[in-house]
Amino acid sequence: MSNVSDLDWLSALANEASEHNEWREFAAFADSRSQGLRTEAFRHLSHFIHATRDWKFEERLGFCRWLLGKGDAFGGLGIASPQPLRASLLVPTMREWLEREPKIAEAHLWLGLLRCDDPSEHLTSALALNPNCQRARRVLVEWIINDIDYNQHELPSFYIQDPRDDLVELERAADLLAGVPNSTEIDRQKLEIVELRRRAAAWLAAHPLPGDFADH
Template identity: 35%
Template sequence: MQNNDLDKMIAMSAVASGKPGWQGLADYLALQGRGVRKRALAELTEFVQAAATWSFDRRLDLCLWLLESLSPYSMPSPLLETIVHPTCREWGEREPDTVIAHLWLGRLGLGVEHYERALYLDPACAEARGCLCEAMIEPVWFNQHHLPDYYINSPAADLLDLAEAEAMWVGREIGSVATQCLKDIHEYRENAQAWLRDHPQGP
């Protein structure tokens, strides 16, 4: 965990302490932010057990605050697995036509299909389009991350996937999200083409 995440947790603890029923979370955040991990985990365990019994609306308020305040990668597993994941899944089931619910489900790594659903519901949502594009090209990055030593899987297949990802932006406004995606696509395409050119008979 990065130092800025720890500093953020300490700041979050002050906010959480003012919420009814959140004192256990506030104590966890303060202790974790100061590096007192054993006591922090004890506070978190007790809080999670209590929060799991809350109403859906109350749990969702907690989840949205957490997701807007802290990266999911910085959240402890008990909080993610017992509260955040189940509550967000329930949100998606209760409100299947809510774009933001599917965006959060996708960001939590609970399925690329949630980005697809969000984009279906709102084709103008650049964030959903960007997240889906990143999910499509991430495997290409993985296939190339050992270059120039070797290429994982098929560069020819990667070129097809990159073309599909690029096509998502045809006729769309090119904002900052699109600019970064298209930049990555261009870089990965050049890598794949160079590998095919230098290895015409395969690796």
């Protein structure tokens, strides 16, 4: 079920999209979705996706960059980008952009955030092409933290995967954060890295033998 903030954001998205004639079916989708009218919303979305098949690349790219940028600012696309929109428009357009401009960091960023192929590799490529891509840094760090938190969630009973590898990844996460301006989010991530390091080191101190972890 959608929460209030999702519905408010969809309504605002619909208002902005309605300013573009060619985006009006998407605006109707977002507006209907914000009112809980799911069937009607997806009917509009289907019409919109069908119309985009006749768009030039630049038109498709303009819409995709707009929507992805809006979602990034909101904290995620969520219900504004259901699977049909991702599969039929967002992902294919980003792939075509990358084919046309292999050195474009933004295309790698969006493909990573859309969880395409190897998402971490896309974000790493975005950073290699544009070291100032703070969004890629923050997301990579968050994924590292989440993975290692999972590896440690059965402690003190057992450790999933090799904690030595986790310490290497935590060092990478710390290096990534070195290039990000301080904020509440970054401070939280730094504290989590410290705690995850402590847990990994404690396990290794108590279980120094190689292979003393659960490999699954």
